[in-house]
Amino acid sequence: MSFDKISRQLAGDTPGRTTELNYFRIGPADADKKVYLQAALHADEQPGILVLHHLLQLLRDADTAGELNARFVVFPMVNPLGMGDIEFGQHQGRYNRSTGVNHNRDWPVLYDAVGEELLTKLGVDADENLRQIRAALRNWVETLPQVTALDRWRQCLIGEACDADYVFDVHCDDDSLIHIFTLPQLAENMQQLANWTGAAATLLAEDSGGGSFDEVWPAIWLRLASECPDKPVPLPVVSCTLEYRGRFDTFDELNRRDAENLYGYFQEQGLIGGKPVGQKQEAPTPTDLRATEYLRAPQAGLLAYNVELGDRVEKGDRIADLIRLDGEGAFVERIPLLAGTSGLVISRKITKYVWANANVCKIVGSEILESRSGNLLSD
Ligand SMILES: [Zn+2]
Structure with a gap:
């Protein structure tokens, strides 16, 4: 002992x-x-x-x-x-x-x-x-x-x-x-x-x-x-x-x-x-990591989520809106961020200001995604 x-x-x-x-x-x-x-x-x-x-x-x-x-x-x-x-x-x-x-x-x-x-x-x-x-x-x-x-x-x-x-x-x-x-x-x-x-x-x-x-x-x-x-x-x-x-x-x-x-x-x-x-x-049951979507922000903005952790979503569902912070449409336009797969929402951002390519949501799906190859991690 x-x-x-x-x-x-x-x-x-x-x-x-x-x-x-x-x-x-x-x-x-x-x-x-x-x-x-x-x-x-x-x-x-x-x-x-x-x-x-x-x-x-x-x-x-x-x-x-x-x-x-x-x-x-x-x-x-x-x-x-x-x-x-x-x-x-x-x-x-x-x-x-x-x-x-x-x-x-x-x-x-x-x-x-x-x-x-x-x-x-x-x-x-x-x-x-x-x-x-x-x-x-x-x-x-x-x-x-x-x-x-x-x-x-x-x-x-x-x-x-x-x-x-x-x-x-x-x-x-x-x-x-x-x-x-x-x-x-x-x-x-x-x-x-x-x-x-x-x-x-x-x-x-x-x-x-x-x-x-x-x-x-x-x-x-x-x-x-x-x-x-x-x-x-x-x-x-x-x-x-x-x-x-x-x-x-x-x-x-x-x-x-x-x-x-x-x-x-x-x-x-x-x-x-x-x-x-x-x-x-x-x-x-376990799933292939390549079937988990790492949804990313196309540009900087403020996230307004439309989903909670644990939600099941379908491909094409609106996960969040990204509120534009500059340029034409600043503070009035929202860019919808859509699910690229059907599955379970397991993670979101805790701070809602994000910049280009930030990972804003992980969706655990069952179908391997074409976008997921090479380095499978977020950074
Ligand atoms: Zn860690």
């Missing part, structure tokens, strides 16, 4: 700057399964911090009662660098200020790092292959550059996530219902997570195009399996991005129930024992 808080001091890139990164290791150190959870990788998305705050307490109690069958590594606020990104009284935190890179993009392609050396090592025993792949990943983590604070921070996260059986990256959208991004190969398991979390949608893509944190862990196993069809390579990683509603949905009771439901999922997975916690529902 253990409930250890680990505090890492990340030396900064300029004099006098050090960042404290706190996380927790909970449960029996020799447990076979490892669960990795992080919140606020996009540092401006806070509901997950409160969800994991409540989950920590549940895990602590379970550990004391000897009910944990897995090791849990929990980063309740994984991006302290981004928490410091305050400018003119506004917190940002989505992009690294020095590099301009979105914090949830460009995570490493693990196959490029260790794939080639593994091709010669894999054999006919699936368990042995699993050990070899994880050992190669752990060795590689030690070789990662350590020049900048960002390097040191990324290495810490990669080191903890690379050998985990479950990697859950907890985010939120703008004004939104709960939804999940994951790989098609994990759809069955993710249906269970959707049922427990009450997700309105589970969106599937093997590679959404951005090197998202959740996608890189299963990707190497799938790639090795396809490169070595005669060798047994398992898929031991259950991984997802879990969007806990919108950025203003940080409420104690709401997020406490979210934590209980997440705990219930882990119980159902056999990772935690004890009396059942949380409440399961019946969530919609």
Whole structure:
């Protein structure tokens, strides 16, 4: 049994700057399964911090009662660098200020790092292959550059996530219902997570195009399996991005129930024992991410929505009007924004002033859209 808080001091890139990164290791150190959870990788998305705050307490109690069958590594606020990104009284935190890179993009392609050396090592025993792949990943983590604070921070996260059986990256959208991004190969398991979390949608893509944190862990196993069809390579990683509603949905009771439901999922997975916690529902079945429309503004304007979250719309329905703010027709003309597919409205903008190409609504449909190819994410 253990409930250890680990505090890492990340030396900064300029004099006098050090960042404290706190996380927790909970449960029996020799447990076979490892669960990795992080919140606020996009540092401006806070509901997950409160969800994991409540989950920590549940895990602590379970550990004391000897009910944990897995090791849990929990980063309740994984991006302290981004928490410091305050400018003119506004917190940002989505992009690294020095590099301009979105914090949830460009995570490493693990196959490029260790794939080639593994091709010669894999054999006919699936368990042995699993050990070899994880050992190669752990060795590689030690070789990662350590020049900048960002390097040191990324290495810490990669080191903890690379050998985990479950990697859950907890985010939120703008004004939104709960939804999940994951790989098609994990759809069955993710249906269970959707049922427990009450997700309105589970969106599937093997590679959404951005090197998202959740996608890189299963990707190497799938790639090795396809490169070595005669060798047994398992898929031991259950991984997802879990969007806990919108950025203003940080409420104690709401997020406490979210934590209980997440705990219930882990119980159902056999990772935690004890009396059942949380409440399961019946969530919609997963759909292809390419069938979800990201409706965009053709120009700047003020949004007047015609739909609520959870509404079902038909293709051609008016989602919102965009009130013109300049030129001919300024403040008198409205530009209708029409649904390009039939489906469920799961997210809207929380601030109603938008500019050209801003994503104003996500509509979860069932038919793959021609407009959706290449990078499937919003930015
Ligand atoms: Zn995010």
